[in-house]
Amino acid sequence: MDTTITENAVAVRNVYKNYGDVEALRDLSLDFPKGQLTSLLGPSGCGKTTLLKIIAGLLPADSGEVLVNGKPVTGPGPDRAFVFQDFALMPWASTIRNVAFGLELRGVAKSEREAVAEKYIAAVGLTGFENSYPHELSGGMRQRVGLARALSVNAEVLLMDEPFSAVDEQTRRKFQEDLLGLVQNENKTFLFVTHSIEEAVYVSNQVAILLPRPSRVSEIIRPRGFRNKDVDSIRRDPEYLDLVDKIWASLKSYVE
Amino acid sequence: MKIFGYQLPNMSSLILWGLLWEFVGQIELTFFLPPLSAIFATLWEIGGTPAFLKALRETAQAFAIGTTSAIVIGVPVGILMGKNRLIDELLLPWVNIFLSAPLTALVPVLMVLFGFGLKAIVITTALFAVWIIVLNTRAGVMQINRSLIEMARSFGASPFDAFTKIYFWAALPEILGGVRIGFIRGVKGVIIGQLLISIVGFGALFELYASNFLMKHFWAVLLVLFALSFLIAEFLAWLERKVEYYAASRN
Numbered sequence A: 001m002d003t004t005i006t007e008n009a010v011a012v013r014n015v016y017k018n019y020g021d022v023e024a025l026r027d028l029s030l031d032f033p034k035g036q037l038t039s040l041l042g043p044s045g046c047g048k049t050t051l052l053k054i055i056a057g058l059l060p061a062d063s064g065e066v067l068v069n070g071k072p073v074t075g076p077g078p079d080r081a082f083v084f085q086d087f088a089l090m091p092w093a094s095t096i097r098n099v100a101f102g103l104e105l106r107g108v109a110k111s112e113r114e115a116v117a118e119k120y121i122a123a124v125g126l127t128g129f130e131n132s133y134p135h136e137l138s139g140g141m142r143q144r145v146g147l148a149r150a151l152s153v154n155a156e157v158l159l160m161d162e163p164f165s166a167v168d169e170q171t172r173r174k175f176q177e178d179l180l181g182l183v184q185n186e187n188k189t190f191l192f193v194t195h196s197i198e199e200a201v202y203v204s205n206q207v208a209i210l211l212p213r214p215s216r217v218s219e220i221i222r223p224r225g226f227r228n229k230d231v232d233s234i235r236r237d238p239e240y241l242d243l244v245d246k247i248w249a250s251l252k253s254y255v256e
Numbered sequence B: 001m002k003i004f005g006y007q008l009p010n011m012s013s014l015i016l017w018g019l020l021w022e023f024v025g026q027i028e029l030t031f032f033l034p035p036l037s038a039i040f041a042t043l044w045e046i047g048g049t050p051a052f053l054k055a056l057r058e059t060a061q062a063f064a065i066g067t068t069s070a071i072v073i074g075v076p077v078g079i080l081m082g083k084n085r086l087i088d089e090l091l092l093p094w095v096n097i098f099l100s101a102p103l104t105a106l107v108p109v110l111m112v113l114f115g116f117g118l119k120a121i122v123i124t125t126a127l128f129a130v131w132i133i134v135l136n137t138r139a140g141v142m143q144i145n146r147s148l149i150e151m152a153r154s155f156g157a158s159p160f161d162a163f164t165k166i167y168f169w170a171a172l173p174e175i176l177g178g179v180r181i182g183f184i185r186g187v188k189g190v191i192i193g194q195l196l197i198s199i200v201g202f203g204a205l206f207e208l209y210a211s212n213f214l215m216k217h218f219w220a221v222l223l224v225l226f227a228l229s230f231l232i233a234e235f236l237a238w239l240e241r242k243v244e245y246y247a248a249s250r251n
């Protein structure tokens, strides 16, 4: 897969970001190859969300630039869609309206956007819950709504900020498997933030390890052997286990 | 309220007070308090008269225009204050002053500025109602979940979209609470306006009945007024309960 030269969907170039006195990102550069899933892995508070929001155009960088398909980011754009850690669903809106919200903002006619929303609601396995409200859904189901909303605008780049951290372990595993399916079938570029080493290795084409503040990339790890294997056997694959150990070894020194 | 283990319906204490009123009225303790039954009889009598209906119409009109303007102005101003630090710091002291100020004292000034007609009464009504609507809307907007705003921005919402599709709805439970209290204050405003500015509507009836010591008539109009504001407040409380399901689950 990565023997050929791959194009980058997103390129981060020498980005700096301070919050007042807090130096969050220092001279961070990183490439995100098209059609692949790249995880940002690092301890809490190291600047993962900050980086993702800068790429999303929700936060300006102090200096440096972000290129999406070669064009510099100046704000949010239809080429990127965000999946939020806390789901960010409108509690007054039904599942279908939440899923169609991105299209609603783009002025797509109601019947048309609801048809698209239906399709992605089915794709994430929520058929039958179109008219339910967020407070009637479990955490896992809410995040499926958030995912369907991001998919339905058909953005090339999906930015996912610890999307599975607020759901229970079983649901999380199911999500991880589903995510592998999405990466294979959707031909999109995924930027996936996590603080779980196992999760990062399990789902990623490349894992970028970020060090604590001020954050920069310390290492990029690319799982090779097991990526095309059956989802059930990945967790027993020797390379998977080795990578988890290796990453833990390099992060251990930062955990007190 | 519970008596001997029986749950009485809401407001059943009113029956007790009604009976006491009737009793005090019957023993003719004071001319000020005629028996409740006599008041209802009077209400029945005057309820259909053109004079009463005209007063009701005038009051309802001034109230409707006044409170509607209070909402139309108060909600956007409250949203802007909740969204924008600078606007908030500029306006908040004024809102707080006007919220607690004795607004009745301003009514003569309004008369000088806006004359003696409907306009001044409407403005009085709006002035009574608007501040709490502003303040509640502001509070509703300030507790909004930040990531909802980022969500809307990331999917390309214009500031106007964010205003109408996120801020307004997120603050709706608080807005309705503010509107409910604002309406109750608006009732006060419209009557004060009709008493002080130009003697029209219910204000004129109060004036007429009180100065002629027609206490049964006076109380009859007052009861109608109580009943109307109670109905409006209950209706808004019902609307509030309809959005309660998400007020609790917003964060």
Ligand SMILES: Nc1ncnc2c1ncn2[C@@H]1O[C@H](COP(=O)(O)OP(=O)(O)O)[C@@H](O)[C@H]1O
Pocket (backbone or CB within 6 Å): A019, A020, A022, A024, A042, A043, A044, A045, A046, A047, A048, A049, A050, A051, A213
């Ligand atoms: N709005 C903000 N104001 C001040 N400091 C912030 C703000 N957002 C994040 N930070 C700080 O920047 C650092 C990186 O935060 P964040 O990007 O959220 O980390 P992560 O997502 O990796 O947990 C943290 O130390 C955090 O406290």
Ligand SMILES: [Mg+2]
Pocket (backbone or CB within 6 Å): A048, A049, A050, A161, A162
């Ligand atoms: Mg984070």
